[in-house]
Amino acid sequence: MSASSVGLTGESLAPSLETSPQRSSQKTPAKMATSIRDLKKEWVLKSETVRALRGVSFEVPEGDYIAIMGPSGSGKSTLLNLLGCLDKPTSGTLMLGDDDIGSLNDDQLAEIRSQRIGFVFQAYNLIQQLSVVENIEVPLYYQGKIGPAERKRAIELAERVGLADRLDHRPTQLSGGQQQRVAIARSLINDPFFILADEPTGNLDSVTTDEILAIFDQFNDEGRTIIMVTHEDELADRAKRVIRLKDGMLALDATVSEEKRTATRIAQRKAVEELLARTG
Ligand SMILES: Nc1ncnc2c1ncn2[C@@H]1O[C@H](COP(=O)(O)OP(=O)(O)OP(=O)(O)O)[C@@H](O)[C@H]1O
Numbered sequence: 065m066s067a068s069s070v071g072l073t074g075e076s077l078a079p080s081l082e083t084s085p086q087r088s089s090q091k092t093p094a095k096m097a098t099s100i101r102d103l104k105k106e107w108v109l110k111s112e113t114v115r116a117l118r119g120v121s122f123e124v125p126e127g128d129y130i131a132i133m134g135p136s137g138s139g140k141s142t143l144l145n146l147l148g149c150l151d152k153p154t155s156g157t158l159m160l161g162d163d164d165i166g167s168l169n170d171d172q173l174a175e176i177r178s179q180r181i182g183f184v185f186q187a188y189n190l191i192q193q194l195s196v197v198e199n200i201e202v203p204l205y206y207q208g209k210i211g212p213a214e215r216k217r218a219i220e221l222a223e224r225v226g227l228a229d230r231l232d233h234r235p236t237q238l239s240g241g242q243q244q245r246v247a248i249a250r251s252l253i254n255d256p257f258f259i260l261a262d263e264p265t266g267n268l269d270s271v272t273t274d275e276i277l278a279i280f281d282q283f284n285d286e287g288r289t290i291i292m293v294t295h296e297d298e299l300a301d302r303a304k305r306v307i308r309l310k311d312g313m314l315a316l317d318a319t320v321s322e323e324k325r326t327a328t329r330i331a332q333r334k335a336v337e338e339l340l341a342r343t344g
């Protein structure tokens with residue numbers, strides 16, 4: 065096991081990870097993409113109350129790139145759904161930009177979702193009857209605005225994720241990786257400032273995973289904030305920061321050093337190139 069995976073999976077931090085106190089001592093306060101304070105989410109079932117999040121707090125400056133990790137059932141998807149305004153917290157504060165999400169009604173939440181947030185679901189959630197381009201346009205249907213300019217943008221996004229020659233294909237005619245790319249292009253059609261991705265490469269081979277992470281790198285370089293749930297240390301090392309949940313609580317909040325990120329990116333690219341050379 066590598067030093068980095070020990071650091072990210074175990075209780076102690078790897079040498080390449082700096083601990084979070086450094087965040088609070090930033091000189092110029094950065095603009096926040098989101099901040100959450102004592103966020104709780106529970107479900108009351110017949111025989112028990114499930115406490116999925118037990119009071120989680122952190123701040124996400126604009127342009128951050130966070131990997132959320134933690135064991136199955138630790139609350140990762142619950143947290144992502146709250147950040148994406150797909151669900152409401154039981155208590156606590158959730159700010160998106162300057163908006164206090166708790167004070168907004170359902171229509172206002174829907175508007176924020178459709179205008180500011182791009183969501184990449186693990187199960188892709190593509191509509192089987194629609195083509196690649198039409199699937200990418202789906203978030204616009206809710207805003208009732210699809211004209212030539214929107215179609216042009218959908219095609220550009222399809223090209224950007226490497227699907228230029230698949231524009232009219234249906235999801236069943238695509239590989240898993242291609243479907244995931246449609247889902248990623250769809251998440252960008254509203255030009256969101258905030259991209260939330262739940263295990264975006266969970267079902268993909270290493271070559272496609274590398275391509276998708278390269279797309280995320282580009283988005284992040286453009287200043288978009290990314291929060292990605294992942295189970296894999298190698299993916300987490302591509303992010304700028306790792307947040308680990310345990311039993312619905314924050315167990316680790318650590319910065320990934322720039323050196324570590326670059327080394328991980330280079331090592332993964334090299335592994336992919338070697339694989340491609342072997343398999344032709
Ligand atoms: N709608 C729901 N009703 C009741 N309990 C729920 C609901 N959704 C999630 N839970 C519970 O909340 C806890 C956290 O679930 P969550 O889906 O956030 O976990 P996760 O960290 O994403 O796990 P995984 O890695 O398996 O995807 C789990 O115990 C789960 O059973």
Ligand SMILES: [Mg+2]
Binds near residue numbers: 140141142
């Ligand atoms: Mg999950």
